[in-house]
Amino acid sequence: MAKAKQKPLTEKQKAILKFMQDFIEQHRFPPTIRDICNATGIKSTSVVNYNLNKLVNAGLLQRSQRKSRGLRLKDRADLHRVIRVPLIGTIGASEPVPVPEDIGAHYDEDDLIEVMPMLLRGCDPAEVFALRVKGQSMIDAMIREGDIIVFRKQDVAQDGEMVAVWLSERGETTLKYFYNEGDRIRLQPAHPTMPPIYVHPAQCHIQGRVLSVIRINV
Amino acid sequence: MAKAKQKPLTEKQKAILKFMQDFIEQHRFPPTIRDICNATGIKSTSVVNYNLNKLVNAGLLQRSQRKSRGLRLKDRADLHRVIRVPLIGTIGASEPVPVPEDIGAHYDEDDLIEVMPMLLRGCDPAEVFALRVKGQSMIDAMIREGDIIVFRKQDVAQDGEMVAVWLSERGETTLKYFYNEGDRIRLQPAHPTMPPIYVHPAQCHIQGRVLSVIRINV
DNA sequence: TTTGACTTAGAACGAGAGTTCGCTTACAAT
DNA sequence: ATTGTAAGCGAACTCTCGTTCTAAGTCAAA
Numbered sequence: 001m002a003k004a005k006q007k008p009l010t011e012k013q014k015a016i017l018k019f020m021q022d023f024i025e026q027h028r029f030p031p032t033i034r035d036i037c038n039a040t041g042i043k044s045t046s047v048v049n050y051n052l053n054k055l056v057n058a059g060l061l062q063r064s065q066r067k068s069r070g071l072r073l074k075d076r077a078d079l080h081r082v083i084r085v086p087l088i089g090t091i092g093a094s095e096p097v098p099v100p101e102d103i104g105a106h107y108d109e110d111d112l113i114e115v116m117p118m119l120l121r122g123c124d125p126a127e128v129f130a131l132r133v134k135g136q137s138m139i140d141a142m143i144r145e146g147d148i149i150v151f152r153k154q155d156v157a158q159d160g161e162m163v164a165v166w167l168s169e170r171g172e173t174t175l176k177y178f179y180n181e182g183d184r185i186r187l188q189p190a191h192p193t194m195p196p197i198y199v200h201p202a203q204c205h206i207q208g209r210v211l212s213v214i215r216i217n218v
Numbered sequence: 219m220a221k222a223k224q225k226p227l228t229e230k231q232k233a234i235l236k237f238m239q240d241f242i243e244q245h246r247f248p249p250t251i252r253d254i255c256n257a258t259g260i261k262s263t264s265v266v267n268y269n270l271n272k273l274v275n276a277g278l279l280q281r282s283q284r285k286s287r288g289l290r291l292k293d294r295a296d297l298h299r300v301i302r303v304p305l306i307g308t309i310g311a312s313e314p315v316p317v318p319e320d321i322g323a324h325y326d327e328d329d330l331i332e333v334m335p336m337l338l339r340g341c342d343p344a345e346v347f348a349l350r351v352k353g354q355s356m357i358d359a360m361i362r363e364g365d366i367i368v369f370r371k372q373d374v375a376q377d378g379e380m381v382a383v384w385l386s387e388r389g390e391t392t393l394k395y396f397y398n399e400g401d402r403i404r405l406q407p408a409h410p411t412m413p414p415i416y417v418h419p420a421q422c423h424i425q426g427r428v429l430s431v432i433r434i435n436v
Numbered sequence: 437t438t439t440g441a442c443t444t445a446g447a448a449c450g451a452g453a454g455t456t457c458g459c460t461t462a463c464a465a466t
Numbered sequence: 467a468t469t470g471t472a473a474g475c476g477a478a479c480t481c482t483c484g485t486t487c488t489a490a491g492t493c494a495a496a
Contacts, residue, residue: 027282027290028248028290029247029248029287029288029289029290030246030247032286064245064247068250068286068287069247069286069287070247071247072245072246072247080299080300080332081298081299081300082298082299082300082334113336114298114334114335114336115334116300116332116333116334117332118331118332118434119432119434121434136410139360139409139410142357142360142361142362143360144360144408190362191357192354192357211434212432212433212434213431213432213433214337214430214431214432214433215430215431215432215433216336216337216339216429216430
């Protein structure tokens, strides 16, 4: 399906969006079409309906047909909410990373951590999980015991990405920047004065990419 | 006004609350009374209406009369929202910390960062601000360039708290654990192998307490 | 048993609210 | 001038949905 050419929003449409943001902020449920009429000075519900459909088409809005107040802001509303990420265990040097098989599964309340969307860096929440750091082994990655690391589950990586890898020959988990040098993998610590290590590609099992780090036990 | 005696919620009322949480999570607008009927197996809208009024009376719910979907959860809603914290500048070794005088003032959209409530560690948002780390000088605090540090504005500290201090004699800002040893202040780096420094209390100007650290430029 | 408070069901009412349709206006392209 | 498209208005229609009313069932206290 071809993407529709992005027309700039009309003044009415901007006013509708603005009002919806304010209304939802205040009431915590969406306005009716007639609410929008009154707030924007538009005389006819059909005009609002018309412009709402435009906004849906522009991807800024979602509607539930035939439902009162069946309006959702697409863009901004999500940004003001937290996202629940499963905190599935710990990560330490001497154990493999506990990668979840189905991230979308049901978790207990206690095993979920609420993070702001920025920490997911645009990734699908269904691919994201978090681990708490155990032990002092991640110091060369500038990560402390107790830090929470947000990962995207993946088993390949691009050069320069920080990944959690299981080094099967050493029986060791580590966090390093990943560089594929063809016949070998260079794993570069985050700490500027630490030297890289080199491993054979067959020994380097990528468990996930580091998206962000949270430190609350300062 | 005397507070009504707190009766325990009935199973129906618990089911209604649970369903409302799930529904709002999923649809981002509240359910109708008939939605609740279907979800909970209650046969009559009047029964739902009856129990909704009970929940309002118990302070768990708000209703807007005569409005479709005019329901709001009272308690939990805020917990799932982000808090905007002013990101007012950078912190580096060679400059004083730019402490804001009025945190509650108006900030531009770009100067606000949205964080989950946990990062404030219970502090009043009006006391909290954030700074981005510039330069490599915070490595001994296990903090990298680009990290965002969330502070509570305060000029005194308890032992063991991590604080940002301006050392007036050295002309230097640093992040250390604070220990008051009477005639001197011991400032302990986060990195376990680094030695502490000792300063005279008069030279040690506390700028704020570190609440949390966010690293998104991994 | 009787009483009364609490809870449930069912139905009906009426206002709330989304949708559709015909008609008009504005404006640029042909 | 004509055509076509986008935008607006007003009214009517129909379904949604909150509210209210009556009646009945439950259960503990008197």
